[in-house]
Amino acid sequence: MTQNGPVVVKQLPESGTKQRRKEFLAEVRQLAHQSYRPQLIVDLPFKKIGPDTLDLLLSCVEQVEKSEGRVSVAGASPEAAVILELTQLTSVVHVFPSVSEAVGVDVSYPIDPLDQGDSPDMVA
Amino acid sequence: MELGALVVTQGQNVAEQTGSSAWPVLGRTVLDQWVERVQTLGVGTLSVVDREASASSRIRTMVDWAKGGVEQILLILLGSYAEVDFADLIRFHHQGQNQVTRVFDSLGPLGVSLLDRHTILKDPERNELLPTRHSSRYDFLGYSVRLSSPGAYRKLVEDALAGRCGIQPNGLEAGNNVWIHPSAHVDPSVRLEGSCYIGPYTRLNPGVVIGSGSSVEHNCDIDIGTSLERSSLLPDTYVAPGLHVRNSVVNGTRLENLDRNVSVDLGPLGLASRRKPLTRYSARTVALGKEIHEPCVTIPIKRRSADQTTLPN
Numbered sequence: 001m002t003q004n005g006p007v008v009v010k011q012l013p014e015s016g017t018k019q020r021r022k023e024f025l026a027e028v029r030q031l032a033h034q035s036y037r038p039q040l041i042v043d044l045p046f047k048k049i050g051p052d053t054l055d056l057l058l059s060c061v062e063q064v065e066k067s068e069g070r071v072s073v074a075g076a077s078p079e080a081a082v083i084l085e086l087t088q089l090t091s092v093v094h095v096f097p098s099v100s101e102a103v104g105v106d107v108s109y110p111i112d113p114l115d116q117g118d119s120p121d122m123v124a
Numbered sequence: 125m126e127l128g129a130l131v132v133t134q135g136q137n138v139a140e141q142t143g144s145s146a147w148p149v150l151g152r153t154v155l156d157q158w159v160e161r162v163q164t165l166g167v168g169t170l171s172v173v174d175r176e177a178s179a180s181s182r183i184r185t186m187v188d189w190a191k192g193g194v195e196q197i198l199l200i201l202l203g204s205y206a207e208v209d210f211a212d213l214i215r216f217h218h219q220g221q222n223q224v225t226r227v228f229d230s231l232g233p234l235g236v237s238l239l240d241r242h243t244i245l246k247d248p249e250r251n252e253l254l255p256t257r258h259s260s261r262y263d264f265l266g267y268s269v270r271l272s273s274p275g276a277y278r279k280l281v282e283d284a285l286a287g288r289c290g291i292q293p294n295g296l297e298a299g300n301n302v303w304i305h306p307s308a309h310v311d312p313s314v315r316l317e318g319s320c321y322i323g324p325y326t327r328l329n330p331g332v333v334i335g336s337g338s339s340v341e342h343n344c345d346i347d348i349g350t351s352l353e354r355s356s357l358l359p360d361t362y363v364a365p366g367l368h369v370r371n372s373v374v375n376g377t378r379l380e381n382l383d384r385n386v387s388v389d390l391g392p393l394g395l396a397s398r399r400k401p402l403t404r405y406s407a408r409t410v411a412l413g414k415e416i417h418e419p420c421v422t423i424p425i426k427r428r429s430a431d432q433t434t435l436p437n
């Protein structure tokens with residue numbers, strides 16, 4: 001049996017705002033540290049994504065995966081969705097058209113056969 | 125009876141925005157395909173003119189030919205690929221004693237007309253832009269594609285790879301519908317899955333996967349581990365490692381995604397770049413024997429056999 005953690009929606013800062021990005025990653029790190037299997041929904045309100053955005057998104061995935069959580073991207077423009085698919089980030093993040101569609105969808109990882117006997121309590 | 129052919133290419137602006145007749149399809153541009161088709165007729169004179177060049181120069185070319193004794197002029201406004209049987213078109217034109225014959229497919233005019241010299245000399249201004257009056261209609265039922273979008277270009281590539289049209293890939297068949305040009309470098313670890321084309325001087329690095337229905341034109345470089353799925357890379361394109369290119373056309377840094385109908389610039393992300401073109405190779409060089417940069421070039425045509433269309437070294 002699995003149990004999903006908190007669902008948190010955050011807006012990704014645009015490229016160029018270095019301080020905001022640093023703060024954003026610190027918040028994600030804290031979320032991952034304080035919860036088990038969190039679902040982080042990253043709102044991507046801007047049309048184009050730059051290399052900084054991709055880096056930040058990967059860092060988020062890295063942090064959230066430490067708590068066996070999952071990152072979703074919501075509101076990505078068609079251009080951004082193409083970049084996510086091209087860079088194969090869609091293999092580690094779910095992409096939804098909007099935040100409302102991302103909330104409530106079970107995006108937990110497929111359970112590895114070796115983990116099937118583990119209870120959440122044991123893992124936690 | 126002497127025949128002349130005037131091929132009017134798409135303007136540069138149009139060409140960059142749409143699936144262009146200047147883009148190669150499995151090693152040969154659509155312009156090349158038309159020129160080769162015209163050459164089989166044994167035309168005396170062939171001219172390739174840019175659509176953005178002044179209309180008067182095109183008219184002057186046709187009038188000069190008509191005055192010089194060219195009996196009929198085949199006018200091709202590029203914008204489509206169609207396997208028109210020109211011999212049958214000429215026969216139809218003769219039998220009907222037509223002044224102007226225009227070729228149509230099920231979607232409308234294909235931009236191909238056959239004009240009599242008397243018509244050109246009588247009213248050159250009107251004839252140049254495909255007259256609608258006093259013209260006869262030749263219905264073409266064979267293979268045709270309008271190159272109006274990257275999606276249309278991809279359809280032509282897939283049809284060519286599947287043998288649904290008459291385009292012959294410029295390469296050697298290395299497997300079932302797998303075509304590789306001898307000058308391409310393909311790492312032994314590369315996986316070629318199903319029908320695909322690898323063009324001249326292209327480099328496929330370790331771990332690259334080329335999916336069925338994909339084409340990589342000349343002088344491309346696909347970096348380690350990148351995969352192509354139903355996609356085309358246009359000439360002189362570098363693609364970064366570890367990418368998955370799906371249902372797209374990549375032209376330098378520009379990626380046209382057909383699923384979402386969007387165009388994305390990959391340059392700022394460092395995911396693709398334009399390679400320096402090879403001076404020793406051009407797809408057009410193969411068909412015409414010379415580069416065409418001038419707005420209007422007249423090329424005396426000699427009949428060519430298929431084995432003359434080999435690559436320059």
